[in-house]
Structures are given as structure tokens and as C-alpha cells.
Amino acid sequence: MQPERGDVARSSDPFKLGTGRQRPWLIVNNETHPFDGEQYIAVAISTKAYDDSLALSADVWETGGALGHRTSPHGLYTLHEVRISSPGKAA
Known part of the structure; x- marks a missing residue:
């Protein structure tokens, strides 16, 4: 998937x-990313709170969850499809 x-x-x-x-x-990119399906732009999810991080509360999760976690905009990264495991959904 x-x-x-x-x-x-x-x-x-x-x-x-x-x-x-x-x-x-x-995952923050969409299908217009030039390498969609092979590489994905993503932001780190962390338990550390930084000034610019956004809290991920229980109601943002479609399945699963990570209470107390936050997105970390300083942790922007390109993921390669072959290294991705366990995709889930945040609403």
C-alpha cells in the first residue's frame, strides 16, 4: 500500500x-510531487514539544493513534518507498 x-x-x-x-x-506531499509513488515528503512525529510543533490529539486519528505526540516542522525529510512500513491514517 x-x-x-x-x-x-x-x-x-x-x-x-x-x-x-x-x-x-x-506524509505531506500529494500526487503532484515529481516522484510520487517512490519518494514522499514527510514531517517527523515526536514526543518532544517545540515552539512550532503541532499537537496530534486523539480526534485527528482515523486509525491507531499517538497520544502526546506532535508534528515537528523542523524534521522535514524525504522518505523512500522501500523504507516505509506500517502506513496508517491521520484525518
């Missing part, structure tokens, strides 16, 4: 070292 805008996907975390380098990411 290919992720779409608004999906939350797990992928490797370029900001961490060592084992357990997975992180949830919010």
Missing part, C-alpha cells in the same frame, strides 16, 4: 544513531 497525504508511516530515523532507529512520519 502506497502512503497518501495525511498518512502516518514508520521509517528509519536519520536523526538517531544505533539500533531502534524507527520513527513515525506524517
Whole structure:
């Protein structure tokens, strides 16, 4: 299943070292992205609160959830399809 805008996907975390380098990411690009289906622009989801981060409350989740998590606009990243696992949906 290919992720779409608004999906939350797990992928490797370029900001961490060592084992357990997975992180949830919010997909923000759409089908007009030149590499849609192969690469996805995403923002990091974190438990840390930063001035510009947005809280993800329980009511934004269509399935699953991550209470206490926030999107982190400083954590913009390009995910490659082959590294994405466990896509979910945020409304």
C-alpha cells in the first residue's frame, strides 16, 4: 500500500544513531510531487514539544493513534518507498 497525504508511516530515523532507529512520519506531499509513488515528503512525529510543533490529539486519528505526540516542522525529510512500513491514517 502506497502512503497518501495525511498518512502516518514508520521509517528509519536519520536523526538517531544505533539500533531502534524507527520513527513515525506524517506524509505531506500529494500526487503532484515529481516522484510520487517512490519518494514522499514527510514531517517527523515526536514526543518532544517545540515552539512550532503541532499537537496530534486523539480526534485527528482515523486509525491507531499517538497520544502526546506532535508534528515537528523542523524534521522535514524525504522518505523512500522501500523504507516505509506500517502506513496508517491521520484525518
